[in-house]
Amino acid sequence: MSGFDESAKLWFSGRYIDWKDANIHVMSHVVHYGSAVFEGIRCYNTPKGSAIYRLQEHIQRLFNSAKIYRMKIPFSFDEVFDACVQVVKINGWEDAYIRPIAFRGYDSLGVAPGKCPIEVVVGAWHWGKYLGDEALAQGVDVRVASWNRLAANTMPALAKCSANYMNSQLIKQEAMADGYVEGIGLDTNGHVSEGSGENIFVVTNGELLTPPLSASVLPGITRATMFTLAEELGLKLREANIPRELLYIADEVFFTGSAAEVTPIRSIDRITIGEGHRGPVTEKLQTRFFEYVNGELPDTHGWLTYVTKK
Numbered sequence: 001m002s003g004f005d006e007s008a009k010l011w012f013s014g015r016y017i018d019w020k021d022a023n024i025h026v027m028s029h030v031v032h033y034g035s036a037v038f039e040g041i042r043c044y045n046t047p048k049g050s051a052i053y054r055l056q057e058h059i060q061r062l063f064n065s066a067k068i069y070r071m072k073i074p075f076s077f078d079e080v081f082d083a084c085v086q087v088v089k090i091n092g093w094e095d096a097y098i099r100p101i102a103f104r105g106y107d108s109l110g111v112a113p114g115k116c117p118i119e120v121v122v123g124a125w126h127w128g129k130y131l132g133d134e135a136l137a138q139g140v141d142v143r144v145a146s147w148n149r150l151a152a153n154t155m156p157a158l159a160k161c162s163a164n165y166m167n168s169q170l171i172k173q174e175a176m177a178d179g180y181v182e183g184i185g186l187d188t189n190g191h192v193s194e195g196s197g198e199n200i201f202v203v204t205n206g207e208l209l210t211p212p213l214s215a216s217v218l219p220g221i222t223r224a225t226m227f228t229l230a231e232e233l234g235l236k237l238r239e240a241n242i243p244r245e246l247l248y249i250a251d252e253v254f255f256t257g258s259a260a261e262v263t264p265i266r267s268i269d270r271i272t273i274g275e276g277h278r279g280p281v282t283e284k285l286q287t288r289f290f291e292y293v294n295g296e297l298p299d300t301h302g303w304l305t306y307v308t309k310k
């Protein structure tokens with residue numbers, strides 16, 4: 001069920017090792033305090049070879065997340081970047097979901113990290129459609145979470161820190177317990193923030209809106225892609241605070257994320273959104289997104305890092 005390929009190799013602080021040997025001690029700092037920052041990146045099988053999507057931006061966000069937490073990653077940008085490429089390559093995969101993570105390891109257990117070493121691991125596996133196989137075409141049913149996203153100046157939302165995902169787990173598990181696939185979190189002002197692992201976009205009155213970074217959102221790489229694609233497609237997109245009730249009366253709502261890609265939302269709190277299926281604006285952006293990541297359009301933005309060349 002895990003979806004892991006346990007015969008795979010992964011990169012562990014500078015060495016390629018067997019999956020089964022990638023262990024840490026239970027008294028490691030990260031286990032007790034959630035002291036880790038990480039990324040989730042997709043590699044697509046394109047006609048020209050396997051290509052990692054926006055690797056540069058993901059590694060930059062990893063280093064940014066670490067900086068916020070005063071965590072000095074003991075490897076260079078290029079070393080971590082290269083490890084992501086090599087992990088896909090040495091396992092001989094055509095597509096993959098890549099998970100780099102930097103965490104405070106084993107030494108002592110004060111909240112202050114003391115001399116705990118910072119370890120960096122890059123693992124990967126095959127991850128299918130995150131919100132289900134039919135989600136991309138049919139859309140998903142979601143709820144607004146009873147839990148809020150992280151309050152400003154508490155857990156920094158711009159950092160992709162493991163501990164933030166305790167909040168995501170509350171949102172996701174609550175939604176699933178009630179028969180939804182995902183939950184939408186509001187920020188502590190009551191404005192729409194994001195899903196437990198996705199940014200959110202709303203189509204209303206002929207324009208596209210997405211919450212600003214100050215609404216406790218992760219600065220999503222797919223979110224950034226939407227700004228580029230909207231411009232290319234002549235769609236108006238801007239950041240705006242979104243009241244909860246605008247979700248219900250919007251023409252279209254969709255999620256974006258490396259795992260979720262571009263997923264339409266067809267109902268929220270059992271209220272049908274628009275026509276109750278993928279709307280035309282979502283479809284346009286989704287189609288263009290897949291054309292780029294699958295290498296069907298020329299890589300004019302320099303988004304693809306080829307692992308192998310066919």
Ligand code: PMP
Pocket residue numbers: 040168194195196197198199217218219220221222223256257258259
């Ligand atoms: N918000 C959260 C909380 C996430 O975990 C993710 C997934 N990384 C996103 C948004 C989407 O970000 P990206 O497009 O960079 O994957």
